[in-house]
Amino acid sequence: MSKFRKKGKKGQPAVNTAALPDIVFMLLFFFMVTTVMRETSLKVINVTPKATEVSKLERKSLVSYIYIGKPIKALQSAFGTAPRIQLNDAFKTKEDLFQFVEMERDERDEVERNMITWSLKVDQKTKMGIVTDVKQELRKANALKINYSTKKTDKILD
Amino acid sequence: MAKREISEINAGSMADIAFLLLIFFLVTTTMDTDTGLIRRLPPPPEDIPEDIILKQRNIFEILVNANDQLLVEGDYIQVTELREKAKEFIKSNPSFPVVADKTNASYPDMPEFKMEEVPVFGNMLVSKQVISLQNDNGTSYEMYIKVQNELIAAYKELRNELANQKFGKSYDEIEKQAGSSETIKEQKKAIKKVYPQRISEAEPKRVGGAE
Numbered sequence: 001m002s003k004f005r006k007k008g009k010k011g012q013p014a015v016n017t018a019a020l021p022d023i024v025f026m027l028l029f030f031f032m033v034t035t036v037m038r039e040t041s042l043k044v045i046n047v048t049p050k051a052t053e054v055s056k057l058e059r060k061s062l063v064s065y066i067y068i069g070k071p072i073k074a075l076q077s078a079f080g081t082a083p084r085i086q087l088n089d090a091f092k093t094k095e096d097l098f099q100f101v102e103m104e105r106d107e108r109d110e111v112e113r114n115m116i117t118w119s120l121k122v123d124q125k126t127k128m129g130i131v132t133d134v135k136q137e138l139r140k141a142n143a144l145k146i147n148y149s150t151k152k153t154d155k156i157l158d
Numbered sequence: 159m160a161k162r163e164i165s166e167i168n169a170g171s172m173a174d175i176a177f178l179l180l181i182f183f184l185v186t187t188t189m190d191t192d193t194g195l196i197r198r199l200p201p202p203p204e205d206i207p208e209d210i211i212l213k214q215r216n217i218f219e220i221l222v223n224a225n226d227q228l229l230v231e232g233d234y235i236q237v238t239e240l241r242e243k244a245k246e247f248i249k250s251n252p253s254f255p256v257v258a259d260k261t262n263a264s265y266p267d268m269p270e271f272k273m274e275e276v277p278v279f280g281n282m283l284v285s286k287q288v289i290s291l292q293n294d295n296g297t298s299y300e301m302y303i304k305v306q307n308e309l310i311a312a313y314k315e316l317r318n319e320l321a322n323q324k325f326g327k328s329y330d331e332i333e334k335q336a337g338s339s340e341t342i343k344e345q346k347k348a349i350k351k352v353y354p355q356r357i358s359e360a361e362p363k364r365v366g367g368a369e
Contacts, residue, residue, distance in 0.1 A: 018169075020173040021175075021176050024173055024176035024177055024180055025176050027180055028179050031187065034189060035183065035187035035189045036188060037186060037187055038186055038188050048194075049303040049304070051194075051195055053314060054193040054194055054195060055193065055194070055195075056192075057192045057193065057196075063192060117196070119194060123299070125298060126299045127296050127297065127299070128293050128296070128298070132293075139199050140202055143199075144199040144200075145198060146197055146199055147194040147197070148194050148195045149193070149194040150195055151193065
């Protein structure tokens with residue numbers, strides 16, 4: 001027995017971390033497969049209402065979003081608190097909707113152009129006036145298949 | 159000379175790289191699948207045939223005012239009562255198809271029935287019901303969705319009832335299996351024909367069956 005023992009020899013062997021990258025990669029692939037890229041950053045407050053009779057939207061590539069709501073806190077000094085329409089990444093007015101519909105159509109294949117669902121993501125505190133305006137514009141543009149985006153719930157509380 | 163071993167590539171930082179990627183994807187992607195109430199808007203105003211006038215008794219009138227109060231067929235009710243009322247109206251009773259006048263207290267303001275050919279059931283009486291929804295510009299979107307939700311639920315419950323009674327399974331099941339066989343597809347069509355979803359709302363003054 002020597003006087004100076006080498007340090008560490010006696011302690012527990014280190015946990016083998018060779019498999020750690022594999023685990024992390026597994027997680028990574030899981031998230032890559034199950035999620036989609038965030039396309040827009042929200043500029044409006046958007047809490048969609050709850051409903052019981054919801055159905056799932058199939059085929060994400062065939063859904064276009066229209067956001068309606070108050071501007072978020074950071075933008076309220078510049079844009080006020082009146083509800084606004086957000087298309088892609090910018091505030092727009094209802095007059096821009098027609099063009100938006102055409103542009104969204106152009107992005108899709110010709111056969112799929114009439115299968116686009118227009119998902120209205122409207123904040124629950126919004127008044128119906130602006131929503132009705134948007135609906136009328138969509139009708140003019142012949143974009144008839146719409147979806148009122150709502151969260152699923154089991155019971156509506158009053 | 160001693161044999162020189164090829165040193166292994168140090169893979170210690172592999173985990174760090176993978177973590178970095180993982181965090182990148184966590185931040186830039188979203189997982190939420192969009193759910194909602196799918197509806198179809200009526201075609202643009204110029205495409206609609208002018209003024210389809212429906213008899214008042216065939217219309218289930220729902221008005222929502224700016225204070226989110228409901229007026230259904232002239233009565234002030236709560237949104238929780240709406241589903242039952244709507245169901246009662248949509249279903250009504252085909253055995254009194256011609257009682258039209260309001261004086262008959264036992265059968266006030268219920269829709270007319272019409273003999274129609276339904277795929278599986280053959281000829282049967284189908285209600286001419288239309289639900290008309292009119293909201294104020296000041297109605298909150300939350301309330302509007304609540305009303306829409308109750309109406310869709312009313313139709314769904316009636317369809318389920320009928321499907322259970324005739325085919326021994328719910329309409330939801332039939333809808334799910336509709337792709338698999340022709341008979342189930344026919345069953346789905348039949349039920350849809352008996353209880354067609356007619357919710358009219360775009361131009362409240364010009365009520366037309368939207369479906």
